[in-house]
Amino acid sequence: MATGVNIDSAVELIINSKFAIAFTGAGISVESGIPPFRGKDGLWSKYDPNVLDLNNFFLNPIDSWKVIKEIFYDFFGAAKPNAAHFALSEMEKMGLIKAVITQNIDNLHTDAGSKEVYEFHGNSRMLVCPYCGHNYLTSEVNLNDIVPLCNQCHGVLKPDFIFFGESIPALAYQKSVEAAEKADLVIIIGSTGEVVPASMIPSVAKQNGAQIIEINPEKSLFTSTITDVFLQGKATEMMTQLINELKKSKI
Ligand code: NAD
Numbered sequence: 001m002a003t004g005v006n007i008d009s010a011v012e013l014i015i016n017s018k019f020a021i022a023f024t025g026a027g028i029s030v031e032s033g034i035p036p037f038r039g040k041d042g043l044w045s046k047y048d049p050n051v052l053d054l055n056n057f058f059l060n061p062i063d064s065w066k067v068i069k070e071i072f073y074d075f076f077g078a079a080k081p082n083a084a085h086f087a088l089s090e091m092e093k094m095g096l097i098k099a100v101i102t103q104n105i106d107n108l109h110t111d112a113g114s115k116e117v118y119e120f121h122g123n124s125r126m127l128v129c130p131y132c133g134h135n136y137l138t139s140e141v142n143l144n145d146i147v148p149l150c151n152q153c154h155g156v157l158k159p160d161f162i163f164f165g166e167s168i169p170a171l172a173y174q175k176s177v178e179a180a181e182k183a184d185l186v187i188i189i190g191s192t193g194e195v196v197p198a199s200m201i202p203s204v205a206k207q208n209g210a211q212i213i214e215i216n217p218e219k220s221l222f223t224s225t226i227t228d229v230f231l232q233g234k235a236t237e238m239m240t241q242l243i244n245e246l247k248k249s250k251i
Contacts, residue, residue, distance in 0.1 A: 017185035027190015084235035085112035122161035131155035193221030
C-alpha cells in the first residue's frame, strides 16, 4: 500500500514539475469494468487472442466481427470513466499535466474530459476501410449487420485500433515521443510495461531526466527499473488521494 510519505513525495513532484504527462494502460480502466488482456481474469482467459490477428480478420471476417463486436463494442462500449480518469482530466484543467498517452482503446479519457490524449494503439470510436481508407464514426455504422461494409467500396470495415503486427498510428506515435522527450515527470498508471513499443515511452522520458511516479496494485517491469515513487494500489484510490492533496496544496 502507498504510505503517506509516498503520496507526499508524489504530490511534491507533481507540484514542482513543469511538463508532467500521464501514461496509462489497461489497469486504469479495470475499475470501469474492463478487464486487462493478460492475467488470471484477463480477456485472453475467455477469448482467443487470435481475434486480433490481422490475417485471421481478413480470412474470417464474419467470425472475427462476431467476437470483436461482443468484446470491444457491446462490452467496452457500456463502460464509463472512473475516478482515476476524472482525476487526470481535472489535473489537466489545473495545468498540472500536459497530456495523457494511453495504450487503451476504450475512449474513457476523452469521455472524462481530457483534451490532450494520444491514443498509442488507436481507438474503437472509429472504423476504417482497409481497402480505400475511408473512415467512419462507429456510432454511424450498424454493427448488427453480419459485417460492417464500406459504403464507398464495399470492403469489410476494421476497427481503427491496431491488431497484432500493425504499426502504431503515426501521429499518436510522434506526439507521444515528443511529449516524452519534453516531460520532466511521468505518472504511469496500470501498465505491465510488457507491451512494446508503448513501454519505451516512459523510458524515453527517464533518459531525458524525468522523474517517474507509478500507480499499480502489483509491481510491473517499470517498478524496479525506472520508477522513483511507487504508489502501490488501485488507480481510483491512488488518484483520488493525489487529486485531493493537490487541491489542498493549490488553496
Ligand atoms: P497492461 O500492460 O495494460 O497491464 C495491465 C496492468 O494493470 C497490470 O500491471 C495490472 O497489475 C494493473 N492493474 C490491474 N488492476 C488495476 C487497478 N485497479 N488499478 C491500476 N492498475 C491495475 O496489460 P494488458 O491488459 O495485457 O494490455 C495489453 C494491451 O492491450 C495494452 O496496450 C492495453 O492498454 C490494451 N488493452 C486495453 C484495454 C482498454 O482499452 N481498456 C483493455 C485491455 C487491454
